[in-house]
Amino acid sequence: MNAEVRQMKTAAETELAEAFAAAKTHLPGLRELRESAFDLFDTKGLPNRRVEDWKYTDLRALMRDAKPLVEPVARLNGTSAAPAARVAEAGGLIGDVDCRRLVFVDGLFAPAFSDLTPEAGLYIGSLAAALADGDALVTRHVGQVFKTDDVAVALNTALMRDGAVIRVEPGAALKRPIHLVFAHSGARPASIFTRSLVTVGAGARAMIVESHDGAAEDQLSAGLDMIVGDGAHVDHVKLAAGAPGALHVSSLMASIGAKARFNHFSFIAGGQVLRNQLFLSFDGEDTVANIGGVSMLKGRQHADTTLVIAHRKRGCQSRELFKSVLDGESRGIFQGRIAVEAEAQKTDARMAAHALLLSDMAEVDLKPELEIFADDVQCGHGATAGALDDDLLFYLKARGIPAKEAEALMVKAFVGEAIETVEHAGLRESLLNAADLWLAQRR
Amino acid sequence: MSLLEISNLHARVEGKQILNGLNLTIEPGQVAAIMGPNGSGKSTLAYVLAGRPGYEVTEGDIRLDGESLLDLQPDERAARGVFLAFQYPMEIPGVATMTFLRTALNAQRKARGEPELTTPEFLKRVREAADHLEIKQEMLRRGVNVGFSGGEKKRNEILQMALLQPKLAVLDETDSGLDIDALKIVADGVNRLRSPERGMIVITHYQRLLDYIVPDVVHVLSKGRVVKSGDKNLALELEAKGYADYTGEAA
Numbered sequence: 146m147n148a149e150v151r152q153m154k155t156a157a158e159t160e161l162a163e164a165f166a167a168a169k170t171h172l173p174g175l176r177e178l179r180e181s182a183f184d185l186f187d188t189k190g191l192p193n194r195r196v197e198d199w200k201y202t203d204l205r206a207l208m209r210d211a212k213p214l215v216e217p218v219a220r221l222n223g224t225s226a227a228p229a230a231r232v233a234e235a236g237g238l239i240g241d242v243d244c245r246r247l248v249f250v251d252g253l254f255a256p257a258f259s260d261l262t263p264e265a266g267l268y269i270g271s272l273a274a275a276l277a278d279g280d281a282l283v284t285r286h287v288g289q290v291f292k293t294d295d296v297a298v299a300l301n302t303a304l305m306r307d308g309a310v311i312r313v314e315p316g317a318a319l320k321r322p323i324h325l326v327f328a329h330s331g332a333r334p335a336s337i338f339t340r341s342l343v344t345v346g347a348g349a350r351a352m353i354v355e356s357h358d359g360a361a362e363d364q365l366s367a368g369l370d371m372i373v374g375d376g377a378h379v380d381h382v383k384l385a386a387g388a389p390g391a392l393h394v395s396s397l398m399a400s401i402g403a404k405a406r407f408n409h410f411s412f413i414a415g416g417q418v419l420r421n422q423l424f425l426s427f428d429g430e431d432t433v434a435n436i437g438g439v440s441m442l443k444g445r446q447h448a449d450t451t452l453v454i455a456h457r458k459r460g461c462q463s464r465e466l467f468k469s470v471l472d473g474e475s476r477g478i479f480q481g482r483i484a485v486e487a488e489a490q491k492t493d494a495r496m497a498a499h500a501l502l503l504s505d506m507a508e509v510d511l512k513p514e515l516e517i518f519a520d521d522v523q524c525g526h527g528a529t530a531g532a533l534d535d536d537l538l539f540y541l542k543a544r545g546i547p548a549k550e551a552e553a554l555m556v557k558a559f560v561g562e563a564i565e566t567v568e569h570a571g572l573r574e575s576l577l578n579a580a581d582l583w584l585a586q587r588r
Numbered sequence: 589m590s591l592l593e594i595s596n597l598h599a600r601v602e603g604k605q606i607l608n609g610l611n612l613t614i615e616p617g618q619v620a621a622i623m624g625p626n627g628s629g630k631s632t633l634a635y636v637l638a639g640r641p642g643y644e645v646t647e648g649d650i651r652l653d654g655e656s657l658l659d660l661q662p663d664e665r666a667a668r669g670v671f672l673a674f675q676y677p678m679e680i681p682g683v684a685t686m687t688f689l690r691t692a693l694n695a696q697r698k699a700r701g702e703p704e705l706t707t708p709e710f711l712k713r714v715r716e717a718a719d720h721l722e723i724k725q726e727m728l729r730r731g732v733n734v735g736f737s738g739g740e741k742k743r744n745e746i747l748q749m750a751l752l753q754p755k756l757a758v759l760d761e762t763d764s765g766l767d768i769d770a771l772k773i774v775a776d777g778v779n780r781l782r783s784p785e786r787g788m789i790v791i792t793h794y795q796r797l798l799d800y801i802v803p804d805v806v807h808v809l810s811k812g813r814v815v816k817s818g819d820k821n822l823a824l825e826l827e828a829k830g831y832a833d834y835t836g837e838a839a
Contacts, residue, residue: 535641540678543638544688544748545666545696554691558682558731 158190160211164336165303168214172306174276178288182302185294192296201478201510202449204297207418208392212364214304215251215335228330232258235328236356238386238412238579242571244324244354251330252337253307258326266317266349272340273307283310287342290370291398291424293453298396298422301368305340308368311353315346315374322352322380322569327359327367329390334362340370347374347402352569354382359390359416367395375402375429382572385421386414386579396422403429403458410567411438411450412576414583419448427454427461427489434463437567439560439576441583442475442507449478456489456522465496468563470556471507472587482514485522492522500530501559503552553584589654591616591787592756598647598812599636606632608812609648614756614787621798621823622791624809625831630791631675633809634760637789638672639665652756666692667699669755673745673762680732685744688732689714693751717750721777739770746777757781758789763797775800795827810834 154162165183172179191208192199232250247269248258254271261269275283288302309325327339337359345351359365373379385393393416401407411421423436440448454463469477479498500509513526533555541551560580567573592614599607606629614620624630635643637650639662650657657665680688694704705713718728721743733741742762749757759778763771778801782788790801798806798820806822807814808831815834816822 537678537680539638539640539662540674540680541688541692542662543640543666543672543674544692544752545663545699546692547663547695547699548661550691550695551663554683554688555680558680561682 152190155191155205155208157208157211158205161300162187164211164214168304172304173273174279175284175287179303182288182299185299186296186303189296198295198451198480201480202418202420202447204420207447208364212334212336212362215253215306215337231331232328235358235387236324236326236384238384238575238582239324239354239356240571240575240578242322242569242575244322246324246326247309248326248328249307249309249339250328251332251335252327252339254309264320266314267319268310268312268314270310271307272305272310272342275310280310282312282344283342286344286372287340287370290372290400291426293398293424295396295422295424297366297394297420298368298398301338301340301366301394301396304338304366305368306338308339308341309343310341311343313345313349313351316348317346318350319352322354322572324354324356327355327357327365329359329363331360334360336364336366338366340368342370344372345374345377345379348376349374350378352380352382352572354384354572356384356387357393357395358387359393360388361391361417363390363392365390365393365395367393369397371397371399373399373401373405373407376404377402378406380408380568380572381410382567382576383409383411383421384579385416385419386412388415391417393418394420394422396424398424400426400428401432401434403431405429405432407432407434408566408568409434409436410564410576412579413438413440413448413450414442414579416448417446419446421448421450423450423452425452425454427456427458427463430458431460432462434461435566436463436465437563438467439563439580440469440477441560441580442469442477443472443587444475445473446475448476449480451478452481454481454483454494456483456485456492456494458489460491461489462493463495464566465494466563466566467498468560469500469509470503470560471500471509472503474504474506476507477509479510479528480512480514481526482516483524483526484516485519485524487518490519490521492519492524494522494524496526498528499559501556502530502532503556549587553587556584557581590614591618591653593651594648595651596648597636597645597650599632599643599645601632601643605646606812607636610809610813612807612814614789616787617782617784618805619782619788619790619801619803621803621806622789622809623793623806623823623826625835626793628809629812630809631760632812634672634758634789634791637665637670637756637758638662663695664699666752666754667696671749671752671754671757673742673749673757673759675760675762675764677733677741677745679734679736681734683732685728685730685732686714689748689751692748696752713751717747720750720780721747722773723747738765739767739774742766742770742774743777746774750777750781755785756787756789758791760791761793762790763792763794771797772800795823798823808834
């Protein structure tokens, strides 16, 4: 007999179901997509340790409750000083890099805080407006870029309210990076579901930075669908280093065309429980991608980076380098799967994950996987975990450098190797400064 | 007052007793050579002076300018003027040599209550010291000792010593792995740092180095103690006869 045991719904699952039932009539657009996404959640429940991809981040256990959906009326009009200051500070880690700031307050587009100066070849809009209008681009792509049955993505699809829609025309070269600033107004704890869509046309050049700042009780779910056209060159940097809430699930779904260059870098240092999901699909030949990230964790932080790279076409090259630094009782997870499909001959993929444990109480789980169905490929993966080298520390101390400073030099060198892969000099500098800030707070 | 006084020093490493009641005094301005067979405790003495973890002093004392070093961390000893030139300098990938030099110099200055050096002043000092040691600027931009040859690593040690201007320099087999040209450059660098205030301990296995760095006094170490002291001629005598007289065995 095949009796499936359906677990009792947890409080959070019940609250999410109630929230969807109450909100679905006024959430904008894509009704059928939302319903089917919700059904997936309803059937499977919150991701938990019995689901292999969520083995180390048991959301069902970690989420004691679901915060109420953020009030759509809780708009920020710019007259109240405290939230305005908070919004101005949001995404500050970017430093003095000259970016076009597009600000979302509590998940809702805030044009008053955003730089909407026109630029040739660039279209900017809000997802809520596009969904309400039944915009063709949004209808065609949102939720379709990378097919996954991931429940966290499904929940985001069911409950998404607003976000950015960015379209870069073929051949356009954006002058400045676009900085999507997800800020928090400081109102009561809320769950915030944002979804953005970025399409970069053939041969275009764009840099997209995302930063997430929340409050200690917030639950954030941020989705980004991205389409990189043939021959386009796109850099994407994600910063979750401010205070991105108690719980933060961030998902990138990207489809990358032929002969493109795609670079992604995630910097994670904030938040209590964070899941950073990257789903990348190489849908054209001869594309080159550098995918990297650094996590710097302390206290009881939990951060999980889960990466799925699908090499579907011939001749693509991908490099993955992820580094984590773990202090206190923190826990870091890296799961990386490179899947090479039968058609993807001449794939060249190398993935490395390295962890540095600064405390006896910290924990790291590294799970690199290769799944290869083509027979003419070069693929490799490696993972290491260890402590700082005592001999090197002694060498530094013997030159007069105090222990904490010596450790900081070595940690900086460790994460620096990954940060150096970021092409944009200004962003690279900002990330190194963010690492310094983390190290300074540790002393 | 003597610069350094080591009295009745007993030390062990991984449970093994290496130093057994070592006595040694260094006067300001003095260059002392320490020679001895393998396993006599020369490198252990160097590491104990610098405060390396795992090198445990079980008895006796080490005093610099009359103050005990034993309770001090390696960085505190460095700030008080102890410098160890490593036999095997370490490679630190990702830490640029210039960053390392500057961090070390400013950390020592801060510990002594001195102001940090300005960037131009720091660069000037590095350039001067590097030129004397034939160290190219390009090497200083690399990670500490990364990709350096054996000779370059030793020259980099002397560069650090020249910048940090220690009171007491301990050179642990600085000649090992050097050809004669590199040996001369290193020895010139060391001789340039001889001064009436500074003491030096030159640990070596062979007399050859002492042709270039001429010591004021030579001590022979055996089984963790100083068993004979003399002038520079003692080194020549050892070169001719070996250490058999001091170990009780044929070398």
